[in-house]
Amino acid sequence: MIQTDFDVLIIGGGMVGASLACALGELSLDVGLIESIPFGATGQPSYDDRTTALSLGTRRIYEALGLWADLASSAEPIRQIHVSEQGRFGTSRMDAREQGADALGYVVENRMLGQVLSGRLRELPRLRMICPAKFLSLTTGDQAVEVRVQVDDAEQTLRAKLVIGADGANSQVRAALGIDTDVRDYGQTAIVSNVTPERNHGGMAYERFTPHGPIALLPMSEQRCALVWTQPTAQVEIVRQLPDAEFLAALNTAFGHRLGEFQRVGKRTSYPLQRVLSERLHAPHVLLIGNAAHSLHPVAGQGFNLGLRDVAMLAEVLADAGTDNCGSDAFIQRYLENRQADQSHVTQFTDGLVRLFSNRVPGLATFRHLGIIGLDLLPPLKARFTRRSMGMVGAPKLSRGIRLTPSPSGRGQG
Numbered sequence: 001m002i003q004t005d006f007d008v009l010i011i012g013g014g015m016v017g018a019s020l021a022c023a024l025g026e027l028s029l030d031v032g033l034i035e036s037i038p039f040g041a042t043g044q045p046s047y048d049d050r051t052t053a054l055s056l057g058t059r060r061i062y063e064a065l066g067l068w069a070d071l072a073s074s075a076e077p078i079r080q081i082h083v084s085e086q087g088r089f090g091t092s093r094m095d096a097r098e099q100g101a102d103a104l105g106y107v108v109e110n111r112m113l114g115q116v117l118s119g120r121l122r123e124l125p126r127l128r129m130i131c132p133a134k135f136l137s138l139t140t141g142d143q144a145v146e147v148r149v150q151v152d153d154a155e156q157t158l159r160a161k162l163v164i165g166a167d168g169a170n171s172q173v174r175a176a177l178g179i180d181t182d183v184r185d186y187g188q189t190a191i192v193s194n195v196t197p198e199r200n201h202g203g204m205a206y207e208r209f210t211p212h213g214p215i216a217l218l219p220m221s222e223q224r225c226a227l228v229w230t231q232p233t234a235q236v237e238i239v240r241q242l243p244d245a246e247f248l249a250a251l252n253t254a255f256g257h258r259l260g261e262f263q264r265v266g267k268r269t270s271y272p273l274q275r276v277l278s279e280r281l282h283a284p285h286v287l288l289i290g291n292a293a294h295s296l297h298p299v300a301g302q303g304f305n306l307g308l309r310d311v312a313m314l315a316e317v318l319a320d321a322g323t324d325n326c327g328s329d330a331f332i333q334r335y336l337e338n339r340q341a342d343q344s345h346v347t348q349f350t351d352g353l354v355r356l357f358s359n360r361v362p363g364l365a366t367f368r369h370l371g372i373i374g375l376d377l378l379p380p381l382k383a384r385f386t387r388r389s390m391g392m393v394g395a396p397k398l399s400r401g402i403r404l405t406p407s408p409s410g411r412g413q414g
């Protein structure tokens with residue numbers, strides 16, 4: 001008989017939803033995972049051509065879940081971060097050694113993350129993977145939620161004590177709950193590609209602010225760098241479609257010559273950039289996490305890392321609550337209280353950075369310049385900034401390397 005009743009039903013098997021399913025695999029819970037596009041299929045929006053900068057905190061979470069060993073061989077360490085502004089001399093550097101760490105973070109290809117996560121999902125005995133299947137609607141009740149999904153041409157009804165909306169920035173779960181969003185369109189689009197510079201990156205990640213938008217270069221294997229080049233949306237297609245030599249020349253002009261000349265560029269893909277914040281993150285027996293809750297500009301490489309801390313805290317609170325209490329109001333409030341500060345800090349920080357460096361108001365350029373230099377000259381400020389970038393602030397148990405165990409009675413405190 002096909003299982004239709006779950007403790008937890010996760011809608012969306014992207015990087016955040018799949019990571020949650022892996023984390024819950026450690027607990028004694030019946031979990032369902034609904035995903036519309038299979039792992040590895042063309043058009044899968046989470047495990048696509050991008051790379052993601054994982055913070056040290058994220059590494060710790062994956063270590064505690066036993067997933068890091070499979071990611072480590074293809075993860076390129078970020079030893080230093082170099083921040084600069086085009087047309088200005090001041091720069092700031094963050095160095096892992098100043099934090100007593102080996103690396104500030106790691107760069108992984110999203111496809112590789114997909115392979116590792118899907119490999120683990122297949123091994124989890126109490127997980128039912130419902131894929132391809134499309135979430136259609138839900139009805140919240142006193143004790144549980146009923147969820148309608150489309151599997152092939154048929155509709156099915158599933159029930160769960162707790163439903164997690166991890167279905168991305170255009171969340172259908174959020175829409176089904178009638179929750180509004182606060183959308184900020186930055187008028188910017190990111191061109192994502194891999195480039196090969198003349199000189200070895202030496203583990204350095206670069207963030208360069210230009211009048212058109214930030215350029216991020218992340219170290220990758222085989223001397224390559226992952227490029228995220230933000231452009232005003234109105235001109236992005238012109239730049240994206242330039243012949244290779246002209247594209248590389250434009251990039252050299254905007255980025256400068258710290259890595260010598262750029263020599264090769266791969267396939268180029270574009271991503272329109274918006275901040276989408278959900279005005280509420282919950283309904284009875286339902287929580288929104290990851291991009292469904294907060295979709296951010298990638299300027300600071302924080303979106304997924306923030307989503308993974310949602311995952312870690314949710315798993316921690318669920319481990320304490322046990323199966324009977326897993327959708328209770330007390331459980332939901334506990335999760336929200338524990339995530340509020342981190343979510344609001346990262347959201348404001350990222351938005352502030354985009355707006356500060358996109359603004360042409362006279363005088364702000366000097367302010368930015370002083371900010372970049374100040375960061376380098378004031379060690380305590382820089383240390384705090386660096387530790388936040390490393391995902392080491394407001395950290396749940398998993399990101400401190402503590403493994404979760406289910407509450408002994410299976411009826412925890414809720």
Ligand SMILES: Cc1cc2nc3c(=O)[nH]c(=O)nc-3n(C[C@H](O)[C@H](O)[C@H](O)COP(=O)(O)OP(=O)(O)OC[C@H]3O[C@@H](n4cnc5c(N)ncnc54)[C@H](O)[C@@H]3O)c2cc1C
Nearest residue numbers: 012014015016036046053135167168290291301303304305
């Ligand atoms: C250019 C770029 C670079 C980035 N770089 C970084 C970085 O370096 N570091 C970082 O931390 N973050 C980065 N991010 C942010 C990061 O990509 C996101 O935070 C992350 O993808 C969010 O994952 P998610 O699982 O919440 O959502 P998504 O990746 O959108 O996944 C949602 C999943 O839900 C599924 N789904 C949707 N609707 C339904 C439905 N109705 N039924 C069933 N399934 C459904 C989708 O198929 C998808 O698999 C970057 C973002 C961009 C655009």
